Amino acid sequence: MPGQAPTAGEAIIDREGLQALLDALSARGFSVIGPRVRDEAIVYEAVREVADLPEGWTDRQDGGHYRLERRKDRALFGYAVGPHSWKRFLFPPQQRLWRAQRTGAGFAILEEAPPLDRWAFLGVRACELRALAIQDRVFLGGSHPDRSYAERRRGLFIVALQCGEPSGTCFCVSMEAGPKAASGFDLALTELLSPGSHRFLVEVGSPAGEEILGAIPHRPAGAADRREADALLASTASRMGRSLDTRGIRELLQDHPEHPRWQEVAARCLACANCTMVCPTCFCSTVEDHTTLTGEGAERTRLWDSCFTLDFSYLHGGSVRKEIRSRYRQWMTHKLSTWFDQFGSSGCVGCGRCITWCPVGIDLTEEARAIRASLPEPTHA
Amino acid sequence: MSNPPRPRLAVWKFASCDGCQLSLLDCEEELLALAEKVEIGYFLEASRKTLPGPYDLSLVEGSITTPEDAERIQEVRRASKKLVTIGACATAGGIQALRNFARIGDFLSAVYASPGYIRTLDRSTPIAAHVPVDFELQGCPIHRFQLLEVISAFLSGRSPAIPHYSVCLECKRAGHPCVLVARGTPCLGPVTHAGCGAICPGYARGCYGCYGPMESPNPPSLSLRWRALGASERDLHRVFRTFNAAAAPFRRESEAHAD
Numbered sequence: 001m002p003g004q005a006p007t008a009g010e011a012i013i014d015r016e017g018l019q020a021l022l023d024a025l026s027a028r029g030f031s032v033i034g035p036r037v038r039d040e041a042i043v044y045e046a047v048r049e050v051a052d053l054p055e056g057w058t059d060r061q062d063g064g065h066y067r068l069e070r071r072k073d074r075a076l077f078g079y080a081v082g083p084h085s086w087k088r089f090l091f092p093p094q095q096r097l098w099r100a101q102r103t104g105a106g107f108a109i110l111e112e113a114p115p116l117d118r119w120a121f122l123g124v125r126a127c128e129l130r131a132l133a134i135q136d137r138v139f140l141g142g143s144h145p146d147r148s149y150a151e152r153r154r155g156l157f158i159v160a161l162q163c164g165e166p167s168g169t170c171f172c173v174s175m176e177a178g179p180k181a182a183s184g185f186d187l188a189l190t191e192l193l194s195p196g197s198h199r200f201l202v203e204v205g206s207p208a209g210e211e212i213l214g215a216i217p218h219r220p221a222g223a224a225d226r227r228e229a230d231a232l233l234a235s236t237a238s239r240m241g242r243s244l245d246t247r248g249i250r251e252l253l254q255d256h257p258e259h260p261r262w263q264e265v266a267a268r269c270l271a272c273a274n275c276t277m278v279c280p281t282c283f284c285s286t287v288e289d290h291t292t293l294t295g296e297g298a299e300r301t302r303l304w305d306s307c308f309t310l311d312f313s314y315l316h317g318g319s320v321r322k323e324i325r326s327r328y329r330q331w332m333t334h335k336l337s338t339w340f341d342q343f344g345s346s347g348c349v350g351c352g353r354c355i356t357w358c359p360v361g362i363d364l365t366e367e368a369r370a371i372r373a374s375l376p377e378p379t380h381a
Numbered sequence: 382m383s384n385p386p387r388p389r390l391a392v393w394k395f396a397s398c399d400g401c402q403l404s405l406l407d408c409e410e411e412l413l414a415l416a417e418k419v420e421i422g423y424f425l426e427a428s429r430k431t432l433p434g435p436y437d438l439s440l441v442e443g444s445i446t447t448p449e450d451a452e453r454i455q456e457v458r459r460a461s462k463k464l465v466t467i468g469a470c471a472t473a474g475g476i477q478a479l480r481n482f483a484r485i486g487d488f489l490s491a492v493y494a495s496p497g498y499i500r501t502l503d504r505s506t507p508i509a510a511h512v513p514v515d516f517e518l519q520g521c522p523i524h525r526f527q528l529l530e531v532i533s534a535f536l537s538g539r540s541p542a543i544p545h546y547s548v549c550l551e552c553k554r555a556g557h558p559c560v561l562v563a564r565g566t567p568c569l570g571p572v573t574h575a576g577c578g579a580i581c582p583g584y585a586r587g588c589y590g591c592y593g594p595m596e597s598p599n600p601p602s603l604s605l606r607w608r609a610l611g612a613s614e615r616d617l618h619r620v621f622r623t624f625n626a627a628a629a630p631f632r633r634e635s636e637a638h639a640d
Contacts, residue, residue, distance in 0.1 A: 038558070039557065039558045039563070039585060040558060040563045040564050040585075041558035041563045043556065043558060064561075064562055064606065065562060065565075066558075066559075066562050066563045067563070068563075082558070083553075083558045083559060083562075083563070084556065088556065093553070093554035093555075093556075094554055267599075267601075267602065268599075268602050269599065269602070270547070270571040270572065270598075270599045270602055270603060271547070271597050271599065272547040272549040272550075272570070272571035272572075273546060273547060273549055273550050273553075274549050274553060274559065274571070277549065277550065277553030277554070278553065288542040289539070289542060290530060290533070290542060291533050291534075291537045291539070292414070292533065293411060293414045293415050293418050293529065293532065293533050293536065294414050294417070294418055295418075295536070295537055303554065304550070304553070304554055305550075306546070306550065308546075309544070309545075309546040309550070309596070310545065310546070310596045310597060311544065311545070311546070322597075324597060324599065356562065357559055357562050359549075359559065359561050359562060359568075359571050359603065359606060360602055360603070360605070360606050361606075
């Protein structure tokens with residue numbers, strides 16, 4: 001199992017080796033998606049060269065606050081997660097599902113072609129690997145797997161990144177989702193920077209990863225490399241910007257639907273849905289049906305939706321969750337509590353995106369803390 | 382000809398700049414399909430030829446600002462099977478609803494040499510304040526694709542797929558990093574109705590609310606954030622007092638901040 005054995009099979013590549021990795025992936029037909037600086041943020045887009053990566057950039061994050069800053073070193077992965085998550089590739093924000101065309105007597109359904117791209121994701125952190133696993137469970141785990149997700153997920157190549165730079169809103173340690181990526185990748189990189197040396201420790205997680213590593217210049221890793229990588233992860237784990245006490249959290253939230261804190265947070269919540277859009281596990285969608293003016297054609301489009309919209313809970317006669325209070329409660333309770341009932345795990349990976357990208361900086365760790373603190377007795381067993 | 386009669390469409394103008402009607406003319410290639418599908422019975426911006434009512438679908442642009450228009454909208458409603466209002470003027474009173482916050486007599490004496498000739502109401506009001514409206518399409522101006530969607534929906538007897546949530550959903554789907562969070566640029570997107578496709582944030586500008594309030598806006602919370610980003614009370618007073626100044630959530634928020 002990857003992550004179990006210390007140095008066996010581990011390798012070292014340098015910056016040129018990283019370029020060779022990008023080239024090898026490209027030569028095998030992968031479109032590489034990785035971090036890039038655009039519009040004052042680090043987003044996930046196509047990368048072809050090491051020069052495309054956010055060299056020397058980092059980010060400062062807090063509730064409702066994100067700023068790019070210059071680092072003192074030339075780290076390529078010296079930032080934390082940004083506004084994008086990998087879900088936008090596997091579960092596109094807007095996607096036509098099918099079209100229909102009127103024929104003489106009836107109509108014909110025109111299926112959408114499967115995606116042409118095979119992706120390689122570069123720089124996937126442990127929290128994001130956990131999010132991928134959660135979305136795999138949501139989209140593929142039930143009796144009706146999502147075909148579109150399956151087509152995109154199949155053949156995905158994952159280059160994970162052992163996280164060396166947590167942000168002010170990170171709490172993967174609390175969610176036991178990081179910072180170490182132990183499985184679920186083809187290759188995992190740890191960026192090791194020291195004066196005069198810029199190299200990457202490479203762990204192999206799959207036969208496909210092994211094949212690629214064999215095709216690029218590398219040398220065996222030594223015990224010192226492994227010690228440095230371990231120290232980096234330990235440092236990351238000690239620098240979490242947030243924490244969440246998860247003891248008994250399922251009951252804590254399910255047992256207090258009328259807690260006054262829900263009203264208090266509703267006064268601040270904009271119901272703008274940003275938290276759900278940036279969340280790497282939120283999976284809700286809606287469909288829109290459109291017809292052409294002539295009535296000859298129709299099409300159905302799937303779009304990212306959110307439990308913060310009124311239409312989301314629209315049943316015959318109106319919306320069930322009219323108040324922002326009930327919408328925030330629905331989102332947070334689902335994410336941290338009823339997700340266990342539905343999917344057997346928490347829906348939160350501690351990436352902190354919902355805190356950073358909330359325009360008014362609402363912090364679910366703080367909301368959970370407030371509810372817990374207000375109760376006379378600890379509700380956990 | 383054995384074809385069934387085409388539905389008769391009318392486009393009406395009240396107090397407005399004509400921009401929303403122009404959105405219909407901007408449809409260009411779709412306009413030919415529309416002209417085949419409907420009979421344009423009344424659309425003075427496009428043609429002097431008019432046909433009598435009743436009209437199957439009336440699109441109404443503009444707000445009510447004169448006693449004559451208050452009468453005329455009643456006639457339009459009586460002549461229309463379905464009535465859809467288009468744009469900020471028709472749905473919220475428009476920029477001319479700034480008069481609602483001042484004395485109309487002061488404007489008249491400042492603007493006109495002989496104010497005695499002017500007969501006007503002291504408030505600009507949306508169409509729905511006067512007659513029942515079947516659907517309201519927000520925006521200043523409206524988006525032509527949304528207009529086509531509404532027309533297509535009415536022609537085929539289905540609900541228009543026009544979401545009423547915030548601009549943020551469109552912005553995030555488009556992949557724009559949030560200008561408020563990543564740049565500290567004040568943005569009205571979280572309280573503003575979707576429909577534009579998040580044009581301004583896509584150009585690194587803050588949303589200025591031209592589509593009016595979203596379905597469940599929380600302007601007081603956003604205003605606190607704007608204050609923290611450096612906006613003054615006057616900035617807040619003014620930013621909520623533009624094309625949708627008289628829409629209740631924006632009106633209340635502008636009144637909560639001193640000029």
